[in-house]
Amino acid sequence: MSNVFVLFPIVFPFIAAVAVSTIKFRNEKWRNIFIIFSVIINFISIILILNTEGLVAFHLWTVNNFLDIYFKIDEMGIFFSILASILWIFTAFYAIDYMKHEGREKIFFVFFILTLGITVGIAFSGNLFTLYIFYELLTLATFPLVIHSGSKEALDSGKKYLIYSFGGATLILLGMILLFSINSNMDFVARGVLSGAVENANLISIVYALMFLGFGVKAAIVPFHSWLPGAMVAPTPVSALLHAVAVVKSGIFAIIRISYFIFGAEIVRETHDNIYLSILIVITILLGSLLALHQENLKKRLAYSTISQLGYILLGIILLNENALIGGLLHLVNHAVIKITLFFCAGAIYFTTGKKNISDIRGIGRKMPVTMWCFAIAAISLIGIPPTNGSVSKWYLALGGLNANKILFVVILLLSAFLTAAYLLPIVIAAFFPGGDKVENESRVEPPPRMLIPIVMLTGVVVFLGFFPNAVLSFIGEIVRMVI
Amino acid sequence: MIEQTGFKKLEDLKGIGKEMPVTLAIFAIGALSMVGIPLLPGFISKWYLALASIEVGKMILIGAILLSSLLNAIYYFPIVINGFFGEENLEGKVYKAKHRPLRQSFPVFILIVGMFYVGIAARGIMYMISLGLA
Numbered sequence: 001m002s003n004v005f006v007l008f009p010i011v012f013p014f015i016a017a018v019a020v021s022t023i024k025f026r027n028e029k030w031r032n033i034f035i036i037f038s039v040i041i042n043f044i045s046i047i048l049i050l051n052t053e054g055l056v057a058f059h060l061w062t063v064n065n066f067l068d069i070y071f072k073i074d075e076m077g078i079f080f081s082i083l084a085s086i087l088w089i090f091t092a093f094y095a096i097d098y099m100k101h102e103g104r105e106k107i108f109f110v111f112f113i114l115t116l117g118i119t120v121g122i123a124f125s126g127n128l129f130t131l132y133i134f135y136e137l138l139t140l141a142t143f144p145l146v147i148h149s150g151s152k153e154a155l156d157s158g159k160k161y162l163i164y165s166f167g168g169a170t171l172i173l174l175g176m177i178l179l180f181s182i183n184s185n186m187d188f189v190a191r192g193v194l195s196g197a198v199e200n201a202n203l204i205s206i207v208y209a210l211m212f213l214g215f216g217v218k219a220a221i222v223p224f225h226s227w228l229p230g231a232m233v234a235p236t237p238v239s240a241l242l243h244a245v246a247v248v249k250s251g252i253f254a255i256i257r258i259s260y261f262i263f264g265a266e267i268v269r270e271t272h273d274n275i276y277l278s279i280l281i282v283i284t285i286l287l288g289s290l291l292a293l294h295q296e297n298l299k300k301r302l303a304y305s306t307i308s309q310l311g312y313i314l315l316g317i318i319l320l321n322e323n324a325l326i327g328g329l330l331h332l333v334n335h336a337v338i339k340i341t342l343f344f345c346a347g348a349i350y351f352t353t354g355k356k357n358i359s360d361i362r363g364i365g366r367k368m369p370v371t372m373w374c375f376a377i378a379a380i381s382l383i384g385i386p387p388t389n390g391s392v393s394k395w396y397l398a399l400g401g402l403n404a405n406k407i408l409f410v411v412i413l414l415l416s417a418f419l420t421a422a423y424l425l426p427i428v429i430a431a432f433f434p435g436g437d438k439v440e441n442e443s444r445v446e447p448p449p450r451m452l453i454p455i456v457m458l459t460g461v462v463v464f465l466g467f468f469p470n471a472v473l474s475f476i477g478e479i480v481r482m483v484i
Numbered sequence: 485m486i487e488q489t490g491f492k493k494l495e496d497l498k499g500i501g502k503e504m505p506v507t508l509a510i511f512a513i514g515a516l517s518m519v520g521i522p523l524l525p526g527f528i529s530k531w532y533l534a535l536a537s538i539e540v541g542k543m544i545l546i547g548a549i550l551l552s553s554l555l556n557a558i559y560y561f562p563i564v565i566n567g568f569f570g571e572e573n574l575e576g577k578v579y580k581a582k583h584r585p586l587r588q589s590f591p592v593f594i595l596i597v598g599m600f601y602v603g604i605a606a607r608g609i610m611y612m613i614s615l616g617l618a
Contacts, residue, residue: 061604067528133522140516147569155569159562166519166557170550173520177531177546181538 003058006071009045009081010124013038013117021110028105032096035109039092042116043085050078057126069133072126072188075479076261080253081123083333087245087340088116090454094344095237097450098351102235108148112237114141119246122253128176128186128262131254135172135218139165142247145238146231157230164227168217175210178203179262188257190482192264204263205271211258212277218251219314220307222284229295229303236347239299244306244339252313252332260483265320274318281318282412285311289419296357298346301423302339308416309335309382315409316397322484324400329476331393334465338378338390341458345375348447348455358427363434367445370452372431374459379424381462384417389465392473494563501568506589508567510596515560517599520553525603528610 016038025031050073060069095112099105118138125131139162147158179186182200185193194204217224228248232239259268268274288308295301313335316328348371355361365372381388394413401409446452465472501508517524530549537545602609 067531067606129522136521140521144569147565150569155565158565158569162561163558166554170554173553174546174550177534177538178543180535 003056005049005052006056006058006073006124007060009042009049009085010071010117010121012042012045013113013115013120016042017110017114017117020106020113031106031109035096035113036089036092038113039085039089039116042120043089046081046085046120049073067129068127069130070126070187071121071124071130073124074188074190075475075482076253076256077123077125079329079475079479080249081120083336084119084123084246084249085116087241087336090340090458091237091241093450094240094347094454095235097448098237098347099235101351102148104148107144108235108238111141111144115145115242115246119250122250125257126188128179128188128258131257132169132172132176135215135250135254136169138247138250139169142238142242145242146234148235148238149233151233154233157227157233160230161227164217164224168214168224171210171214171217173214175207175214178207178210182207186262188261190261192260192262192267194263194267201270204267205273208258208263208268208271208273209277212255212273215251215254215258216314219248219255219310220251220284221280221311221314222287222307225284225288225307228307229300232297232299232303236299236343236350239303240340240343240347243303244343245336248306248310249332249336252310252317255314256317256329259317259320260325265484269320274320278315278318278409281311281314282409284308285315285412285416286419289416289423292423293419295423296359298349298356298358298361298427299343301358301427302342302346305382305420305423306335306339308420309339312394312397312413312416316400319400319404319406319409320484321400321403322480323396323403325480325484326473326476327393327396327398327400329479330396330469330472331390333472334381334389334393334462337458337461337465338382341374341378341455341462342382344451344455344458345371345378348451351451352445352447358430361427362430365428365432366434367443368447369444370446371455372428374455375431376428377459378462379428381466382424383421387466389462389469392466392469494566497563498566501564505568507592508564510592511567512564513596514599515556515564517603518560519557523600523603525599525606528603528606 016034020031020035020038023034025034056074057070057072060071062068062070092112095108099108102108115138118134118141121134122131122138125134143158143162146161147154176186182203183194187193213221213224217227220228228243231243234243259265263271285308288304288306288311292301292304292308295304309331313328313331316324316326316331319325349361349364349368350356352368353361353364355364377388381390384390384394394417398410398413401407401413447455513524517526520527520530530553534546534549537543537549
């Protein structure tokens with residue numbers, strides 16, 4: 001029964017969240033220490049679980065072979081849970097100072113910690129039903145974060161977020177019901193569980209498309225993307241963590257689970273869904289980049305950029321070959337680290353100067369050199385100029401495209417990289433070279449250290465992953481070889 | 485809620501979460517069950533209805549069930565959201581929940597506990613139902 005410890009990193013954040021909401025801390029400092037400790041303890045507990053032999057699977061509650069809450073830790077789950085919990089620690093530090101000017105920190109941190117538990121729950125889910133539960137909970141737990149400011153705009157965006165997410169969840173549920181009528185086993189098994197049941201080819205094709213689009217809502221696939229830029233009214237730590245990493249990557253993670261652990265690459269290829277879906281994905285990549293070009297609001301520009309970059313990852317998944325999937329998974333990590341850095345920089349600018357628009361931040365590089373250097377490095381990585389981490393993942397994606405004999409995809413990747421440069425570099429250039437007019441105030445106004453240090457460290461990670469991608473690459477390679 | 489505030493219209497009940505947080509939280513859980521979030525009993529009954537519609541080959545019925553779930557979400561959630569969140573909605577509201585006698589909340593609590601139990605212990609109930617049907 002020691003397997004019950006598998007639940008610890010999922011349940012502990014729930015307890016911590018309740019504690020934050022009920023315990024009367026002596027002052028803010030104690031509460032902040034409690035929050036930081038909770039997040040770090042959770043990370044350590046995940047590491048401990050991974051290093052303990054035999055802690056793999058746990059049935060919490062079983063009604064029948066479908067209604068079965070089942071946790072299983074495999075490489076894919078390890079990969080996602082570690083990524084999320086590391087980034088959660090950075091965000092916790094960042095948010096403590098940032099949220100001071102947003103107010104109502106208590107509610108924020110309650111749901112912030114709760115969401116960590118749910119994300120780990122998604123990572124550790126052993127079957128589709130469990131994943132679905134946590135997926136629904138994720139929507140509910142992140143909703144209060146999106147509407148944190150309580151303004152009319154925030155409530156409207158929140159409503160949009162709920163409708164899109166529940167709409168997507170309904171598609172998934174429909175897919176699950178239909179799938180259950182074909183095959184009652186929905187455990188995640190590498191290479192899929194459907195190998196014996198291919199006579200219903202049409203139905204399987206419909207089910208896969210339904211689920212892909214359903215989970216695709218959270219992965220912001222066009223035409224279900226518009227909740228993501230809307231959700232940028234949320235405070236920056238929320239945008240950074242949830243809308244560049246946790247929420248959207250949960251969508252991606254779920255798509256990987258259904259593609260490679262329920263259906264399996266072979267069956268997906270037989271349905272030919274991958275061809276139709278890849279058209280949507282290509283539109284996502286290009287449309288995201290093109291829309292990003294026109295955004296004046298810095299966070300909105302980053303949001304559209306996220307849509308386009310998520311398209312890369314989805315493309316890596318749907319091409320169904322080894323190099324493409326390696327590229328997709330690697331880009332999942334790289335994009336998470338890069339985008340969280342970019343968002344933290346944008347938040348730092350807003351925090352210290354109160355400026356949200358790109359035209360207002362001319363010459364900001366003189367005032368906040370460290371922040372803007374980090375922004376510049378992350379921007380270059382996202383474009384994919386060697387030797388940064390973005391170039392490594394794009395290289396594998398391009399190889400994957402070639403392996404699938406689709407030169408077109410390589411062209412699209414290059415075009416989109418060009419567009420990425422077109423929407424990110426002007427920000428960097430404007431920040432450092434404001435042009436003719438003299439800058440009125442040269443004094444430095446860097447954000448407080450608890451915000452600046454996470455930014456610098458994350459930039460360090462971006463650079464490190466560029467020079468030494470092999471650490472992550474070998475782990476990803478292991479996952480990919482198991483499923484293809 | 486009606487008894488405490490004297491309001492019946494949804495428009496008047498905005499910001500109610502600040503006055504009666506526990507009551508509205510209970511309402512929210514009930515709403516989630518109606519929508520069919522798993523673990524709550526609403527999900528399980530909908531699941532079996534959907535499976536039955538596949539068995540008789542009427543796929544369109546699943547569509548109806550799911551659409552209605554989505555509509556449930558659309559008409560219940562705004563009540564909860566406007567009750568708990570929104571600057572304008574919460575202005576001028578005072579925290580009054582403590583005035584409510586425990587005696588009145590008690591039956592509602594029991595019902596909520598019962599609802600979770602039905603959700604979690606669905607196996608036993610389904611067994612009894614299948615015995616009855618046999």
